[in-house]
Amino acid sequence: MIKHLLKVFTFLAFSIFACNLQAQDTKIxxxxxxxxxDDPTSTMVIDIHTPGDYQGKNTLYYKLATDKKWNEFQGESFAYPFSTKKITRFYLKNLTAAGNYEFTxxxxxxxYRFRTMPLNTKKGVTFVAGGDTMHEKAHMDRTNKAVLALNPDFIVLGGDLAYANGLEKNLGRWEQWFQSVQETLIDKDNRVIPIIAxxxxxxxxxxxxxKHPDFKDTNEWRKKIAPYFYTFFAFPGLRGYNVLDFKNYLSLVSLDTDHSNPIKGEQTxxxxxxxxxxxxxxxxxxxxxxxxxxxSNRSFSASNSKEIRENFVPLFEKNGVRVAFENHDHTYKRTYPIFENKIDETGKGIVYMGDGAWGVNTRPITKKEWYLKEAQSIRHFIAVTLKxxxxxxxxxxxxxxxxxxxQYKK
Known part of the structure; x- marks a missing residue:
């Protein structure tokens, strides 16, 4: 009787172990x-991170939600910085505009699910903008959940994401960052919100x-001083600044404010x-x-802010930009419309908004400068609707x- 019970126990224990192993195998x-x-109405870039011991196929299966047949796509695999993990990147093309897709x-x-962007804004397009995302994962999680409740089409983040400073010892901060994305930026239907960083x-x-005396103005050097960023984010890609065009209704211009590229010169x-x-x-x-x-917190006379005003801002003004998203100060701000460094509410002025307080400890507004219409010490994001x-x-x-x-009308 005892031997029989031992056999039953051993069988059950092995079965539980096998089931757990199978469950782990399917969660890769x-x-x-x-x-x-590229064109967000007809493409999507999907990055899948896998454990170092994953030996399975690097195959993505995807289809329109209404289709029955799955398409197969092979990705490009490369190393995860300072880790045994791998990243496999899939560039999907020739997709249907405003299409709801499934992938595994x-x-x-x-x-999982995603949707491509529409051809125009007749039904409205909504995205969320912010920056400075994670001093603490709990802060990022909380803001992410508020973002998810709006169900935006995509998210735009203006830098200072995981606060890892490009260092190997801070690998865990990026792992936490991606954990937060998986836990709080995928909706109940498993739709994944795209992120433009x-x-x-x-x-x-x-x-x-x-700060690097031997720095050379090359992509090799940029990746050397920012290894995580240039590995994890297909956009803006190496060089560090780029533009993403949504047909003729939206252009998002990502700029590098003296981090891996000079402001003045080639970028300008x-x-x-x-x-x-x-x-x-x-x-x-x-x-x-x-x-x-x-x-809104740092000095107006800071050298990098001054350099942006001297190089980027005149080009914004010349070409009819009406709003620019800024970060870095860990506050919220919205300026008056500004043109040629003066308040101008005739329709030519640019409103600068944001200042980066998604998931960080906020800073005080110690001095309300002449150009600040609104300024607060508050974690936040900006929801933008174009219609x-x-x-x-x-x-x-x-x-x-x-x-x-x-709000404004074009």
Whole structure:
């Protein structure tokens, strides 16, 4: 009788172990990020992070939600910085605009979803903007949940993401960051919200290329001083600044404010050409970047802010930009419309908003400068809705409560 019971116990124990092992085998996605590098109405970039011991196929299966047949796609695999993990990147093309898609990876049983962008803004397009995302995971989680409740089409982040400073010892901060994305930016139907990211000082070893005496203006060096950022984010990609065009209704211009590229020189020349080519063709052009031209906590006379005002801002003004997203100061701010460094409410002025307080400890507003219309010490994000010829901005705190707003017509 005892021998029989032992056999039964052994069998049950082995069965439980086997079931647990099988469950672990089917949960192979250790990180997930969706973004774009090209037309968001017909493409999607999907990054899958897998454990170092994963030996399965690097195959993505995807289809329109209404289709029955799955498409197979092989990705490009590369190393995860300072880790045995791998990243497999899939560039999906020739997708249907405003399409709802399903995808799954390898032998993982989870079916995720995404949607491509529409061809126009007749039904409205909503995205969320912010930056400075994670001093503490709990802060980031809370703000993420408020974002998810809005079900935006995508998220724009202007740098200082995991606060890892490009260092191997801070690998765990990026793992926490991606954990937060998986836990709080995927909805109940498993739709994954795409993220468009820009670079900040905390993506770079010592914060700026200027601290590296042997730095060379090459992509190899940029990746050396910002290894996580240039590995994890397909956009903006190496060089560190780029533009993403949504047909003729939206252009997002990602800039590097002296982190892995100089402000003055080649980047400013590129910006002049980029804005000039779009100023009369695209409905809404929004630059986003890390260091503010018009800070709310730091000094107005800071050298990098001054350099942005001298190089980027005149190009914004020349090409009809109406709103720019800034970060870095760990506060909330919205400026008056500004033109040629003066308040101008005739329709030419640019409103600078944001200042980066998604998931960080906030700083006080010690001095309300002449250009600040609104300024608060508050964690927040900005929800932007584009519909036909109007842009509406709702400023929302970490608890999902709106505390400011702005709008304009093109």
């Amino acid at each position: 996605v250790a990180g997930l990020l969706l973004t774009w590098v 990876f390898g032998t993982d049983k989870t079916v 820009g670079i900040g000082n905390h993506e770079v070893i010592d914060g700026t290329y200027k 020349q590129w910006l002049a050409q980029t804005l000039s080519a779009r100023s009369k063709k695209v409905d809404f052009i929004f630059p986003f970047y890390h260091v503010p031209a018009y800070p 036909n010829n109007q842009a509406s901005f709702s400023m929302i705190n970490e608890n999902g409560v709106q505390f400011d707003s702005y």
